[in-house]
Amino acid sequence: MTSEILLPTSQEEAIASFGDGGGLTVLGGGTALMPELAAGGPSGLRVLCLARAGLDGVSRSNGSVTIGAACPISALEELDEPLATAARHVADPEVRAQATVGGNICVEASAESPRGDLQAPLIALAATGRSSGAGGERTEPIENFLASRDGRLLLEVSYPDTSRVAGYAVARRPHAHHYPIMAACAARDSGTTRVAVTGAARTGHRCTSVEQALASGATADDAAARVVDDVAGELRDDALASAWYRERVMPTLVARALAQLEEGSA
Amino acid sequence: MKLTVNGRAHDLASDPLRPLLHVLRDELDVTGPKAGCQQGSCGTCTILVDGEARRSCLTPLALVDGAEVTTIEGLGDATRLNALQAAFHQYYGAQCGFCTSGMIVAAHALLERNPAPTRHDIQTALAGHICRCTGYVKILDAIEAVARGETFTETNGDRQPGVEESVAKTGVSG
Ligand SMILES: Cc1cc2nc3c(=O)[nH]c(=O)nc-3n(C[C@H](O)[C@H](O)[C@H](O)COP(=O)(O)OP(=O)(O)OC[C@H]3O[C@@H](n4cnc5c(N)ncnc54)[C@H](O)[C@@H]3O)c2cc1C
Ligand code: FES
Ligand code: FES
Numbered sequence: 407m408t409s410e411i412l413l414p415t416s417q418e419e420a421i422a423s424f425g426d427g428g429g430l431t432v433l434g435g436g437t438a439l440m441p442e443l444a445a446g447g448p449s450g451l452r453v454l455c456l457a458r459a460g461l462d463g464v465s466r467s468n469g470s471v472t473i474g475a476a477c478p479i480s481a482l483e484e485l486d487e488p489l490a491t492a493a494r495h496v497a498d499p500e501v502r503a504q505a506t507v508g509g510n511i512c513v514e515a516s517a518e519s520p521r522g523d524l525q526a527p528l529i530a531l532a533a534t535g536r537s538s539g540a541g542g543e544r545t546e547p548i549e550n551f552l553a554s555r556d557g558r559l560l561l562e563v564s565y566p567d568t569s570r571v572a573g574y575a576v577a578r579r580p581h582a583h584h585y586p587i588m589a590a591c592a593a594r595d596s597g598t599t600r601v602a603v604t605g606a607a608r609t610g611h612r613c614t615s616v617e618q619a620l621a622s623g624a625t626a627d628d629a630a631a632r633v634v635d636d637v638a639g640e641l642r643d644d645a646l647a648s649a650w651y652r653e654r655v656m657p658t659l660v661a662r663a664l665a666q667l668e669e670g671s672a
Numbered sequence: 673m674k675l676t677v678n679g680r681a682h683d684l685a686s687d688p689l690r691p692l693l694h695v696l697r698d699e700l701d702v703t704g705p706k707a708g709c710q711q712g713s714c715g716t717c718t719i720l721v722d723g724e725a726r727r728s729c730l731t732p733l734a735l736v737d738g739a740e741v742t743t744i745e746g747l748g749d750a751t752r753l754n755a756l757q758a759a760f761h762q763y764y765g766a767q768c769g770f771c772t773s774g775m776i777v778a779a780h781a782l783l784e785r786n787p788a789p790t791r792h793d794i795q796t797a798l799a800g801h802i803c804r805c806t807g808y809v810k811i812l813d814a815i816e817a818v819a820r821g822e823t824f825t826e827t828n829g830d831r832q833p834g835v836e837e838s839v840a841k842t843g844v845s846g
Contacts, residue, residue, distance in 0.1 A: 440712070440729065440730045441711040500718060
């Protein structure tokens, strides 16, 4: 069965075509979707392609940085930390030039690997996501969007354009390039520290226990150990690493990311 | 959908979600891009879309409607190798050859945007390309040779093993 492609040429048209999302598959760069189709996934889809909807830019205005959902990951490689470093760790140059930010936030973890490596740095940057779908448009913290993203069309993400220190620590698995298995991201802005991990659970995860421990004066290492409480019961067990391994390595990654905050560099 | 491949215009009525790799190989008989993993992770299917390196197995036809696609066939052929092709030949950068078209296309894209890459730049640019034969060293050597302007006289297959020094230093162009 042949697929049908909808190719909106503006954001308004994309929102109207998406409606409540029923029966539609959104196509960003296709780097997650195409392998699924090649592996015998569904055919005859109705596909909403975002490539020409004017959602591919990055802008800085009114104190925020806004990234369109169809922006390629390669465009983030020199942006704010810890997002830039996380972006440089995704896949390889060809995949990064095609894969979109929206696809990275909306992709489902596969049986083999978690994916969605930009989710944690965006949580650490206190990003919000603007989406449309049933009930109209809404803007919410990215961690809330991740918990309720089904049936939504992500339009853009924004985070405050302030000066902050950031940290990023990653455990990688060698391939032709190195895949991130999991990573910890931290950002400190006016004394408040936000911490998030990627590759531990089904989606990027904010580490409120770590953040609270830091706020109440715990040392970085003691606070980092609390990440185990944050991801308890949600640790993934997949082809990249076992839950056992994740549980033991995650505190070290968080501690390293926090140590970079003290050094004042990402 | 319209597509220009190596300078030839095509009008296609295929499924818009069909991977460009299969359109090229099965419909247009352009078989330079190889079907390796078909999951985006080996690099053998790499082509240029409007000059930028892309994985043709990950690219649905709909995303390249109106684009200019270049494959290894568009860079040079057996009677007239381009500099990278000649260098891969000269430096033994190809053994079974399965990865070679993807490697050369990606190296071409790199040299277009960065004519003087360091060895590290080359490694980074080729990070998504797997070679099961050469051990990569000769591939990097070949690309470095082109980047530093080494020229090659031979066109195809006229070289004896062990004479690379004399051939490599006397040529005019590739
Ligand atoms: C070789 C290879 C290596 C990879 N390495 C990594 C890695 O290191 N880290 C990592 O995180 N990922 C990795 N991935 C997975 C994937 O490429 C990325 O997660 C990528 O960001 C997905 O983006 P896309 O635009 O290509 O998504 P698509 O394939 O277009 O879409 C993915 C999913 O998200 C939905 N979607 C896309 N955009 C939107 C939107 N705006 N609103 C709502 N839904 C949307 C689609 O319907 C689909 O379900 C890799 C993939 C490959 C092939
Ligand atoms: S066949 Fe496309 S990357 Fe392997
Ligand atoms: S030459 Fe055989 S895979 Fe590279």
